[in-house]
Amino acid sequence: MRCQPRYDGQVYIWLNNNQTCLLCNETADSSSPICTACETELPWLGDHCQTCALPLPAAGLTCGHCLQQPPAFEHVVAPWTYSFPIDSLITRFKHSAKWPLGRLLAELLAQYLQHRFETDLQRPDALIPVPLAHRRLRQRGFNQAAMLAHWLSACVDIPCDERLLLRTQDTDAQQALNADARRKNLRHAFALTPGAVVKGRHLALVDDVLTTGATAQALARLLMDAGAVRVDIYCLARTPKPGDAI
Structure with missing residues (x-):
């Protein structure tokens, strides 16, 4: 047998x-x-917004959106722009279950984070993967953000807390929506688990790609309102504004 x-x-x-x-x-x-x-x-992220990591033409700047509407999170940390071959590698990991590609990207992100920890980035108390909608979790069979967070946790020796956040609503897929529609789509989509310990903690949300930042903002606001002292975003890649050259 x-x-x-x-x-x-x-x-x-x-x-x-x-x-x-x-x-x-x-x-x-x-x-x-x-x-x-x-x-x-690899398409390493060059000059970018000091808050949301949006690609910008010069270093040390903050984009207009973050100046006008400061987000709930402190910093977005991403090594790459979402362009070839990173976009292809993430897609194959995420939608075709090519886990070795995800593990490779997680290890490279861990090396990037470790360098930042040694220079200018404060280490968080825990890594929190962005929860996946139940319908897509059933279809895909795994949460790519959770896998990235656990791999990162092992590499940088920061605990991963997969049970802090809940996805309470199966929202529509975000890829085809504009920024305003993404924000509306995520209203009331997340919640803290009963008994979640957030107050006084510095937390880092982990995801694969940051596009408009709507998911990051919704989760960071939830955590900050619950008493977190700081929320950062760790992701593999950052997209430019639509129509901008990478």
């Missing part, structure tokens, strides 16, 4: 020292499954 499904393909071994780059299939030059050339060519 077999207790595991038969699988004749290559098994992905994360700790194997002889890794193959997941992007170009060439031999990687480190224990991480990405070669130096491909890592260098």
